[in-house]
Amino acid sequence: MLFHVKMTVRLPADMDPARASQLKADERELAQRLQREGKWRHLWRIAGHYANYSLFDVESVEALHDTLMQLPLFPYMDIEIDGLCRHPSSIHSDDR
């Protein structure tokens, strides 16, 4: 199942910089692992924002929920999700 996900990161202004750096490094490691596994298909920065648009390809809504909750930055994110299905005019057979 495909999901379009918008993540906006809001780290507290008074967070210890070393803690913020560690969270970002841990997030990067997991994000790259999930991309290599094919679960996090695309990841784009939204220009001018500490936010991203992502495309997830996971088994179920529950799997998406579990994946997002594992993210080290999850406690500091606002997340918006749209479920996607194939458009009848799409020429891409992997749009499912």
Ligand SMILES: O=C(O)C[C@H]1C=CC(=O)O1
């Ligand atoms: O920077 C972000 O958009 C938040 C998060 C998503 C992937 C990652 O490495 O950090």
